[in-house]
Amino acid sequence: MRTGEPLPAVGDVLAALATGLWHWNTATELVTVDAEAARLLGLPAEQTTLTQAQARARLHPVDWNEITGVVQLAVAENTLAEVRIRVMDDQGRIIRVVRSRSKPSFDRVKKEYELIGTLQEVTEPSPGTPAGRSAVTGDWRRSREAFLLDAGRALAEARSTEEVLRVAAGLSMPGFSPDGLAVFGITGDRLTIIGHHGQEPGDEGPFTHMSLETDYPAAEVARTGRAVYLSSPEKYKERYPLTWPLAQQFGRQSWAFLPLIVAGRTMGAWMAAFAYPVAFTPDERSVLTTVARMLAQALSRAGAAETQRELTDGLQRSMLPQLGPEIPGMTLAARYIPTGGGLQVGGDWYDMIPLPRGRFALVIGDVQGHDVRAAGLMGQLRIALRAYAAEGHRPDAVLSRASRFFYGITHSDDDLAGLRFATCLYIEVDPVTGVLETARAGHLDPAIRMADGTVIVRPTAGGLPLGIDPDSDYPTTRLGLEPGESMMICTDGLLETGGHDLDTGWQRIRKTLEAHEGDLEGLADALVQAVHGPSSHHTTGPLADRREDDIALLLLCRQGEGCGCGDTVTVRPSVRRTVLTVAQDEPERIAEGRQQLRELLHDWSCEDQVDSAVLLVSETLTNVLVHTDADALLVAEVTGAPGGRRMRIEVADTSDDLPHKRRPGELASSGRGLMLIELLADAWGVAPQGEGKSIWFELHEPRADTR
Structure with a gap:
């Protein structure tokens, strides 16, 4: 070119360099390319205008x-x-x-982009970093996509701030991995250090509570919400001379400071520092920006979860009582574990209510639902029960009044879809005698663990759940807790977990009850562990994430030989006993007597003898109800060591009429009771009492060498 000649057109120069021009406007959705750009896109070498769809069809879908x-x-x-x-x-x-x-511009009002740029063919790989990345062959792109997928999955699964920071510290970016990380938060007008990696403990001191106005990269990022990339110590020193001495001591060569943005709000900054020079190409910046976005979301979720757990813990502590002072002769243990959803609060609860004359009441219940409304209703119901108990009402009256109260607060509006009910078990305990007076509203029956480890469900009379019928009656059942025996009451969440129904869930829990030999606190932990794995005394923690339903559990032990409570020595006694009253108007309780006897004899070595005992109990109880006007009292007792035990069963009534053995004909419908006893029992008899009589029989367990 001779001096003085005009310069060639820009397009001619770019064409000579095999570089094409293109223009893209998202408002018109048109892409204009010159002849060289068209050639590079595989089109005829002439200027043309394409739609976005046409341009997209020429490019790899992932790249678009x-x-x-x-x-x-x-x-x-x-x-x-x-x-x-x-x-x-x-x-x-x-x-x-x-x-x-290209150099893009963005109209924030119209939300439109306009780009003018160049296209140039890549004929050979660009020089790689010391880590050896390749920008052209696609290895970088594939490894980057795999890395981002793994990083996103790991950060999404992190449940706490500490876990998020641990995941971030373990990220190995494709081709360029930082050896120093720091996460900064914002508190007021100050930076705070949330966590760091790659530095020694205490190195964060100068950066903690730094003013946002400080001439420091993280402070600038927090103020502006824009990333800062420093590819060399010289650039760091030139741009931030005041704080360069703080960074110089770590011996790093490149730094990236990126904003942590959630819902348009900058919540902090993330620093990635490198021990070798990094150019921070667009690909590298894209990876860092994507990681920063995922990290911000993960930290936001973790912070919300931790705040939620703190709120949950506070709610639980305010709603659930302390078990109060020690009770002479009695030991108590309790556990409450909420479901894993929402605020982790629900409608299950337990309570212990002090009563006059040294007595106390145990309450356990479940308000329908696993939400804040259920928790609120539970709180109101708990207060009402305490108030009625403090007024001196008996268990049946306490539940009757509670049912009317709960019906009133759940039917106070026209929203029928919001109606709730609650199950409840109320037990008044006399610690001196061990008498338990129970009233039940649709709840599970209590289970008694005898001193030798045998477990029996004690059937109790009951009524409808609270809140269904304001006029429901709740009859009282009297039980006895012998020295060395323990009682378990719980909500259905302890049983119906892990695919179990009430029956199979009870069998699982029963095995734990019978096998445990420690104290009551250990038994409470063992029961929860049987359902969910290792637990602690606390009501929150790792278990909170795996529950299908709330769990409330109360254990009461009457101290004595075999219970493992207090200072007594755990020695399994060789006596087990059950008592049941069958009233004239309760013939259905004969079935309960048969069931309790089978549970009492669950480990008896001879099944035929168990069947015989169940048949004879059914006969003797039925005879009392048919031939007298009195109620029947069943007392079943097993004594001795396995392999040589004695079973003694006694049925008493207040009638003075003694039974007589008869020889009924083939067509007679009755009169065979004593004949069966004489045939099946090893010993039997009729014993007059001060008022009434009792019929008793015994069966002796065969020894192993005689079977």
Whole structure:
């Protein structure tokens, strides 16, 4: 070119350099390319205008999706948008790789982008970093996508701030991994250190509670919400001379400070520091920006979860009582574990209510639902029960009044879909005598663990759940807790977990009750562990994430030989006993007597003898109800060591009429009771009492060497 001649047109110069021009406006959805750009895209070498769909058809689908992210990043950082793109032919084959550079602009009012840029064919791989990445062959792209997928999954599964920081510290970015990380938070007008990795403990001191106005990269990022990239110590020192001495001591060569943004709000900053120089190409910035976004979301979720757990713990502590002072002769243990959803509070609860003359009441219940409303109703019901008990009412009256109260508060509006009910078990305990007076509203029956480890469910009379019928009656059942025996009451969450129903769940819990030989606190832990794995005394923790229903559990032990409570020595006695009253108007309780006897004899070695005992109990109880006007009292007792035990069963009534053995004909419908006893029992008799009589029989367990 001779001096003085005019300069060639820009397009001619770019064409000579095999570089094409293109213009893209998202408002018109049109892409204009010059002749060289058209050639690079596999089109005839002439200027043309394409629709976005036509342009997209010439590019690899993965690369087209990447363009949007790179453009948004360039606008946010006010930098060039650079991306490598694979060009496809009509058969979907890659014909070349091109590099696109553009300067995007964004109209914030119209939400539109406009880009003017260049296209240039990439003929050989660009120089790699010391880590050996390749920008053209696709290895970098594939490894980056795999890394982001794994990082996103790991951060999404982190449940606490500490766990998020641990995951972030373990991230190995493709081709360039930082050896120092720090996460900064914002408290008022100050930076705080949430966590760091790659530094020694105490190194964070100068950066803790730093003013946001400080000339420091993280402070600037927190103020502006824009990333800062420092590719060399010289650039760091030039841009932040005041705080460079703080960073110099760590011996790093490059730094990236990125904003942690959630819902448009900058919640902090993330620093990634490198021990070797990093150029921070658009690909590298894209990876760092994506990780920063995922890290911000993970930290936000973890912070919300931790706040929620603190709130949950506070709610639980305010709603659930302390078990109060020690009770002479009695030991108590309790557990409450909420479900894993929502605020982790629900409708299950327990309570202990002091009563006059040294007595106390135990209450356990379950308000329908696992939400805040259920928790609120539970709190109101608990207060009402305490008030009625303090007024001196008996268990049946306490539940009757509680049912009317609960019906009133749940039917106070027209929202029938919001109606709730509650189950409840109320037990008044006399610690001196061990007498338990129970009233039940649709709840599970109590289970008694005898001193030798045998477990029996004690059937109790009951009524409808609270809140269904305001006029429901709740009859009282009197039980006895012998020295060395323990009582378990719980909500159905302890049983119906892990795919179990009430029956199979009870069998699982029963095995734990019978096998445990420690104290009551250990038994409470063992019961929860049987359902959910290892637990603690606390009501929150890892278990909170795996529950299907709330769990409330109360254990009461009357101290004595075999219970493992207090200072007594755990020695399993050789006596077990059950007592049951069958009233004239309760013939259905004969079935309960048969069931309790089978539970009492669950480990008896001879099944035929168990069947015989159940048959004879049914006969003797039925005879009392049919031939007298009195109620029947069943007392069953097993004594001795396994392999040589004695079973003694006695049925007493207040009638003075003694039974007589008869020889009924073949067609007679009765009169065979004593004949069966004489035939099946090893010993039997009739014993007059001060008022009434009793019929008793015994069966002796055969020894192993005689079976």
